[in-house]
Amino acid sequence: MAGGPMYDNRVSGYLYIAPFLIGLATFTLFPFLSSFLLSFSDYQLQDPVQQARFLGLGNYLHMMGDDTFHGSLGVTFLYVFVTVPLKLAFALFIAFVLNFKLRGISFFRTAYYVPSILGGSVAIAVLWRYVFAGDGLINQALVWAGGEPLNWLGEPAYALFTIVLLRLWQFGSAMVVFLAGLQNIPTDLYEAATIDGAGKARIFFTITLPLLTPVIFFNFIMQIVQAFQEFNGPYIITGGGPLKSTYLLPLMIYEEAFKYFNVGYAAALSWVLFLIIAIFTIIAFASAKYWVFYGNEREDEE
Amino acid sequence: MAKGRVQLHGVMKSFGAVDVIKGVDLEIAPGELTVFVGPSGCGKSTLLRLVSGLELPTGGSIMIGDRDVTLVHPSERGIAMVFQSYALYPHMSVAENMGFGLKIAGLPKNLIKEKVARAAEILQLTPLLDRKPRALSGGQRQRVAIGRCIVREPEVFLFDEPLSNLDAALRGQMRVEIARLHAKLGATMIYVTHDQVEAMTLATRIVVLNAGRVEQIGAPIELYRHPANLFVAGFIGSPRMNFMDGLVDGAEADSVSVRLNGATLRLPRHNADVRPGAKVTVGIRPEHFRVGPGVDAGDDQAVEFDSVIDLVERLGGETLAHLRMPSLSDGVLVVKMSGDIALRIGTGLRVGVRLAQCHLFDAQGRAVGEPGSRAAVAA
Incomplete structure (x- = not known):
């Protein structure tokens, strides 16, 4: 048989990849498909699945008139549009500083990454709640500085700010990617630009930034996807309040499914969230050819 | 006329505790093509970078023309440099690469275009002006890097091992082109290489460096015939x-x-x-x-x-x-x-x-x- 002895024993080959295939089927494909099917039903968590009725596009039509959904969608967009650019800018700034050749810079590179390991965890979110509490660290600092304590978690305008800050605090992973990108830019280019008479700011905007666009693009996609799925912050710190001012879509999906048991509606909301993320990603990829520069010096074009 | 003359007086450079250049005195006459040659680690590239201003000396002084440029910014020294890696801006076209320095200097667009066009003609780059560097061959990139220097009309051209990334055949060809360019422009050029064939064929004068010191300065044939010491004798000739x-x-x-x-x-x-x-x-x-x-x-x-x-x-x-x-x-x-x-x-x-x-x-x-x-x- 063609292929030789290596291909004769197919069974053991399949056995080797079986753990992955089983995991994929059980924990990814099955939920993926069943949530899609459930999104067309009125399935309630407390009932057997057999009792679920087919609603067609009922759940999706219901969303159109659901003010809670509209509010949640607005908050989610606001959250994403504020956090993503801020986080990218902040991560790039820190990476830029950490790219200086200074003594002991490796220590700082590690130290600045630590918040990202801890940042998304429940423990930090709980800590966040205490830091922004009425008598928390932030207010104590404000009073010490002569200011008035603020009701961080009770005022709609401030509450969103606290969960935005929690996300910014996790700048490390984006920073590490930026740092790698910065280190990929040859020193020669900076030297050539220096001889050409470009100042520091000019070099940053005409050399560094354009050559960093592939990395910016990558980070942008990752951050968009992650920000739309933010759950820990609102769930633990604010509970979505006050007045649903931090009621992000993932939290609404969770509550619909596990608080109100409307699994069918929650599944439909999940698919809408999925579509929104997909659309943003597609737009980003489509726009990439206008602003992302892939600089690998290859000769395979033209 | 001192335009294009380069003088080094007791130039020293240390990186931390390491002395890389240990006191170099050198005078380069206007229009000369001087080659710094020596084994790797001898300090030849550092010496060139000191002339360019990308490194500042820890001692001594550097004059270009009649000016003491020891502490002057690289862009104001009247030099232009070709890097070993060419250092072309990969996201800019050939024309943009060549005109970048002029654009920063604030020259009007039509003047930039004119100067770039003239340099492109000298280097036969005219049909490539709209291309990006990645669409160019090694030799073409090298010419763009030289073109970027020409448009600046510098007093002194600096070349840092410009041919070492090219294959043998192209290297020979580019060597001839650089020699021709020197004859045509008549500008002062300083050229760093570890390749003694390049040194012998291109140089008006060769400066042989070893461990941060000048071993001998002279015309190529003079170094070949009368090496001043064992080092030069062993280094020149193959x-x-x-x-x-x-x-x-x-x-x-x-x-x-x-x-x-x-x-x-x-x-x-x-x-x-x-x-x-x-x-x-x-x-x-x-x-x-x-x-x-x-x-x-x-x-x-x-x-x-x-x-x-x-x-x-x-x-x-x-x-x-x-x-x-x-x-x-x-x-x-x-x-x-x-x-x-x-x-x-x-x-x-x-x-x-x-x-x-x-x-x-x-x-x-x-x-x-x-x-x-x-x-x-x-x-």
Whole structure:
């Protein structure tokens, strides 16, 4: 048989990849498909699945008139549009500083990454709640500085700010990617630009930034996807309040499914969230050819 | 007229505790193409970067034209530089790359376009002006890097190993182009390379550097004919000069007698400062040997050695024979013969050399005395 002895024993080959295939089927494909099917039903968590009725596009039509959904969608967009650019800018700034050749810079590179390991965890979110509490660290600092304590978690305008800050605090992973990108830019280019008479700011905007666009693009996609799925912050710190001012879509999906048991509606909301993320990603990829520069010096074009 | 003149006075550079440049004095005349050459780590690139201003010296001063530029910003020194990696901005077109410096200087667009077009014409880049660097071949990128220099109309062009990323054929071609460009522009150029063929063919003058110091400065042929010391003798010329240990037998007004390999060589030398019994090194270039039985028999201006062939390298146009000699302590002697010569390994070979073509160095490695007569050496 063609292929030789290596291909004769197919069974053991399949056995080797079986753990992955089983995991994929059980924990990814099955939920993926069943949530899609459930999104067309009125399935309630407390009932057997057999009792679920087919609603067609009922759940999706219901969303159109659901003010809670509209509010949640607005908050989610606001959250994403504020956090993503801020986080990218902040991560790039820190990476830029950490790219200086200074003594002991490796220590700082590690130290600045630590918040990202801890940042998304429940423990930090709980800590966040205490830091922004009425008598928390932030207010104590404000009073010490002569200011008035603020009701961080009770005022709609401030509450969103606290969960935005929690996300910014996790700048490390984006920073590490930026740092790698910065280190990929040859020193020669900076030297050539220096001889050409470009100042520091000019070099940053005409050399560094354009050559960093592939990395910016990558980070942008990752951050968009992650920000739309933010759950820990609102769930633990604010509970979505006050007045649903931090009621992000993932939290609404969770509550619909596990608080109100409307699994069918929650599944439909999940698919809408999925579509929104997909659309943003597609737009980003489509726009990439206008602003992302892939600089690998290859000769395979033209 | 001092435009394009470069002067270095006691220039020093240390990185932390490491002294890379240990006091260099040098004057480059306007329009010269000076090559800094030396083994890797000798400081040649650092010296060039000191002239460019990308590094600042820890001591001494640098003048370009009539100006002291020791602490002047690179963009204001009147220099332009070609990097080993070309350092083209990958996201800019050829025209943008060449015009970048002029754009920063605030020149009007049509003037930039004009200057870029003129440089592109000199370098035959006109059809490529809209391309990005990645769509160019190595040689084309190199020309763009040179074009970027030309549009700046600098007093001094700096080249940092510009050809070392190119393959052998292209390197030879670009070498000729740079020589032509120098003739055409007549500008002062400083060129760093570790390739002595580039140094020999391009240079008006060569500066041989070793361990942060200047070993010798001179015209290429002068360095080849009269190396000031063992280092230069070994560095200039390929294959490298053969060295043999000898003892001084006696020194007279116009000659030095050296005992070597059982023979006594009376080498023509003036003002030789050596004593009988002193250890010396005799250097003979591979191409100065003459081969065959009795090549120099009866000629008292020549000496002959018997040897055994150890290895033969046939290059077609020339043949390199590695020879062993009974009393040759350090390794082999390399002899270069023109043409393709079939030699059998293990057989004997008699080689001769004219005494006037023997170099002589004292125990410190310095050339001994002055050559007998230039005519004899040139022969």
